[in-house]
Amino acid sequence: MNRVAVVGAGVGGLTTAAVLAKAGVDVTVLEAHIYPGGCAGSFYYQGYHFDAGATLAAGFYPGGPMEIVAQAAGIERWDTRPSVPAMMVHLPDGTQVSLESDERRWLSRRSQFGAAGESFFQWQETRAEALWDLTLRGIPWPPQSPAEAWQLVSQGLAWLRAHPGTRLTPGFLLDAIRPVQTHLQNADENLKLLIDAQLLISAQTTSEYANALYAAAALDLPRRGAALLAGGMGAIGTRLAQAVEDNGGQVRYRKRVQHVHQQSDGVVSIELQRGESISADVVIFNLTPWNIASLLGEPLPRSLRRLPARPKGGWGAFMMYVGIDQAAIPAGFPVHHQILRGRPLGEGNSIFLSINPEWDTGRAPSGKRAITISTHTALSEWWQLYEEDLEGYTQRRASLQEKMLSTAEIVLPALRDHIDLILDGTPITFERFTGRAFGWVGGFPQTNLFQSFAPRLSDNLWMVGDSIFPGQSTAAVALGGLRVAGSILRALKLDLKLNPTIE
Known part of the structure; x- marks a missing residue:
């Protein structure tokens, strides 16, 4: 069981690979593209380095997910700078909400959302503290064996002992099965819109459906601090790939x-393009369930047999990559902006805009800046148009690009007059370049803690990425990758304590 192949060089797969390689396991990562990172990669075009999909890096704080990853993977440190504020949220009535990580956040919450806002965020932060403490212990959720069930129980008991009397209250237990909307009954529309917009990008759904406990933890990411990396988001994957190789693995x-x-002797045969094949004892897929099913064929592992032909839940993304003159950027302009025109969210009514930091001069030609803009979009219409009405597909593409530019002009009024180049991408484009089936991104909407995909598909087949707990974001998929690495190492009798800071 010492030969491990990882299919896909996303952050989750690279995390697993780096940790296994550091423990002495023979690891090979197979990546279809020319660079690592997957949806959190960066690409080069005409002098610009654009973030391909994900643009917000989080979890790099002391004791946080990415520090745990660094310790486990043998990475001395991450080359990051803080993003202050974590992001700006622009509401339809002109209200600007600065998401801060220091105590100033309470003053702005009181002034902008009143007592209802203060009460909601007190609940949210209390729940988030408890949940991040539990999650960072590396809990195997959902458990897939008696050993994992025992591990979950023992970690849960240690978590309870650390804070006696403050956890597993009736309210906490109810939050495990109810939506976060329960805690927004007295909120005004601006607060509800803020929470819905934040949950859409962090949990792939809104407060009406998002599980309350998951939502509390997801909403906490800005408070825990966003990070900026020289070279963009792709620097995470690049550093992890380097760690794989430094630890003796291959990418x-x-x-x-x-x-x-899967052969009868337990060995797994992996066929590549151009007739090449390799053998492995364990295969880890850093892919969506649909991609995995297409590679395996029949008979599928039990958890993949119930997949619908196409994703019924979740989203695609419409992306825009814009090169712009520095002159169009106001002084002190924050890096990340969520801009809302109104409901329904997505489809250009809400966009996420990220611009490379002014100090990161290697990402754009002199006097220019690189911007990535995205909006959530339903998959079905895009594929129907692409397959049945190419003219309609082209018109839809142009219409959404125009709408997103108009939304972006709310914060960058001079945008159009200073565009150097512009690219866009639909879910079809995303499937072509990232390989994600149907252009489905962000994983499953986080509506039910008890419906998470488990990572172990069979005795020697595993899955990592945003389809398993704890879901989307670079920090979350890295934690999922750590969980899988730990499970494999325990099977090899090479146990790994992922977080030495927790007793």
């Missing part, structure tokens, strides 16, 4: 996997 690019076959 092989331009290696598209065509088929994965």
Whole structure:
């Protein structure tokens, strides 16, 4: 069981690979693209380095997910700077909400959202503290074996002992099964809109449906601080890939996997393009469930048999990559902006805009800046138009680009007059370049804690990425990757204590 192949060089897969390689396991990462990072990668075009999908890096605080990853993977440190504020949220009535990580946040919450806002965020932060403490212990959720069930119980008991009397209250237990909307009954529309917009980008759903406990933890990411990396989001994948190689593993690019076959002797055969094949004792897929099913064929592992033909839950993304003159950027302009025109959210009514920091001069030609803009978009209409009405597809593409530019002009009024270049991408584009089936991004909407995909598909097949707990974001998929690495190492009798700071 010492030969491990990881299919896909996203952050989750690279985290697992780096940790396993550091423990002495023979690891090979197979990546179809020419660079690592997956949806959190960066690409080069005409002098610009654009973030391809994810643009917000979090979890780099002391004791946080990415510090735990660094310790486990043998990374000395991450080259980051704080993003202050974490982001600006622009509401339809002109209200600007600065999401801060220091005590100033309470003053702005009181002034902008009153007593209802203060009460909501007190609940949210209390729940988030408890949940992040539990999650950072590396809990195996959902458990898939008696050993994992025992591990979950023992970690849960230690978590309870650390804070006796403050956890597993009736309210806490109810939050495990009810939506966060329960805690917004007295909130005004601005607060509800803020929470819905934040949950859409962090939990893939809104307060009416998002599980209350998951929502509390997801809403806490800005408070825990956003980070900026030289070179953009792709620097995370690049550093993890370097760690894999530093630890003795391999990362092989331009290696598209065509088929994965489990042989009768337990060995897994992996067929690549151009006739190449490799063998492994364990395969870890850093792919969506639909991609995994297409590689395995029949008979599928039990958890993949119930997949619908196409995703019924979740979203695609419409992306815009804009090169712009520095002259269009106001002095002191924050890096991250969520801009809302109104409901329904997504489809250009809400966008997320990130611009490379002024100090990160290697990401754009002299006097220019690189901007990535995204909006949530339903998958079904795009695929129907693409397959049945290409003219309608082109019109839809142009219409949404125009709408997103208009939304972006709320914070950058001079945007259009200073555009150097512009690219866009639909879910079809995203499938073509990232390989994610149907252009489905962000994982499953986090509506039910008890419906999470478990990572172990069979004795020697595993899954990492945003489809398993704890879901989307670079920090979350890294934690999922740590969980899988720990499970494999325990099976090899090479146990790994992922977080030495927790007793």
